[in-house]
Amino acid sequence: MSEHARLASCHPDREFIVVCHSPSLTVSMPPLPSAAHDGSRFNRLAAASGQSATELPIASNVSTPRRHWQPAAGLHGVMPTGWWPWLSSRDSLTQRLDSAMRASDGVGLRVRLLLQDTGPARCDEARLLGVSGRRHVWRREVALCHGNTPWVIARSLAALDLAHGHRLSTLGERSLGHWLFRQPDLERSAIDVSRSPLRLSSQQAMATVGSVWMRRSMFSHGRFRVLVQEGFTPEFAAALGL
Numbered sequence: 064m065s066e067h068a069r070l071a072s073c074h075p076d077r078e079f080i081v082v083c084h085s086p087s088l089t090v091s092m093p094p095l096p097s098a099a100h101d102g103s104r105f106n107r108l109a110a111a112s113g114q115s116a117t118e119l120p121i122a123s124n125v126s127t128p129r130r131h132w133q134p135a136a137g138l139h140g141v142m143p144t145g146w147w148p149w150l151s152s153r154d155s156l157t158q159r160l161d162s163a164m165r166a167s168d169g170v171g172l173r174v175r176l177l178l179q180d181t182g183p184a185r186c187d188e189a190r191l192l193g194v195s196g197r198r199h200v201w202r203r204e205v206a207l208c209h210g211n212t213p214w215v216i217a218r219s220l221a222a223l224d225l226a227h228g229h230r231l232s233t234l235g236e237r238s239l240g241h242w243l244f245r246q247p248d249l250e251r252s253a254i255d256v257s258r259s260p261l262r263l264s265s266q267q268a269m270a271t272v273g274s275v276w277m278r279r280s281m282f283s284h285g286r287f288r289v290l291v292q293e294g295f296t297p298e299f300a301a302a303l304g305l
Contacts, residue, residue, distance in 0.1 A: 135254040135278065142256075145305040149295065150256050150278050156215065156293060157207065157240035163303065164209045174236045175213070178204040178265035184220050191281060191290055194222055201226035203239065204263045204270065213272050214299035218263055221289040239291070243282050252281040261294030272296050 135142075135151045142150065152159065161172040181199045183189075189196045201221045206213035219239055221231070234242065243249060261277040263270040274294025282289050299305075 131257045131259045132255040132279070133257070135256045138256065143305065145303070146276060149305075150276055151254060153251055153254070155240050155244045157238045158244075160207055160209075160214060164214075167209075167302065170210060172238075173208045173210070174238050175206040175208050175269060176203075176236045177206060177216075177263065177267045177270050178202065179232065179234075181223060182264065188220055188290055192220060192222060192288065199223060201231060202264065203231070203234070204265045205236075205239075206269045206272070207238075209302065212298050212302075213269055213296050214302065215296065216261055216263060216270070216272055216274060216294045218261060218292045219289055221287065225287045226289075239289075243284070243289070246284040248284060250283040252283075254278050254280045261292055272298075275300055 139147065139151070149156075149159070157172060165171050180202055182202050183198075184192060184194065184196070184200045184202075186196055189198070189200075192200065194200060201223055203219045205217050207215040207217065217239075226232075231239070231242075256276060256278045258276060261274045274296055277292060277294040279290065279292040282291060
């Protein structure tokens, strides 16, 4: 396996730029936007990440991983205004969605269970959970729907021993968020956001819905920790005019 293939398989949350030095190989790539065309956006993103244009690292002869996750707090003022309260809010997303749905036509949120099983976490997920990449974890994937239209898709993971202690397998089509926010000692990590689509493991048709923004954070309740990743669909954006 090539080094690039190895890195890509182990780091699905990263994109890779491969620099080739073979004179016989030509690689066609789309032109990067020039500073004249996209300078203001580039400067805003650079400022949000705390780096100037001259500080961005450039690799000369290795595959360079580029993370797409960024702290939500660092994008205040850069992120489109309408998206900010949805991506940065630290209260219950389920409750926010239900209120927005009922305000539009009186129909509340519906949870559609897409997958609930034990299986391997992806490399970045295992790292955040502090478990071995070969160890199985509790996995749950749902769609948060307005009628039959998914507004948000979500993927949650927890260490098996801790998940079983809280009987999470009995949730069914009830909201995980509703259970979490009833815990008096609940703590939540900082929120990271990304423009990359959230990939689900479920084979159900609704699991193939794309997302235009996603976010992730870790919830802690005593020793129990669960990583929650949420992807906001194009249908959500259209319904709210974002």
